[in-house]
Amino acid sequence: MKAMQKFTFSAALVTGALLVALSGCQKQEGPAERAGKEVDKAVEKAGQQIEKVGDSIQDAAKGERKDKP
DSSP states (O other): OHHHHHHHHHHHHHHHHHHHHHHTTOOOOOHHHHHHHHHHHHHHHHHHHHHHHHHHHHHHHHTOOOOOO
């Protein structure tokens, strides 16, 4: 029974050490990464606007009109 307790303790210790080691390995975001994220956001926003325009065009083609107040 002591062998099992020793193994459990060792496994917990190794797991804890790995978690500490891996959490310290996160790299910091550089300026290029931040710029890339901003570009991604801009492209996503533009895509949403294009989709809205496409929906408006389809509605107009069907004769439906949704004017903005």
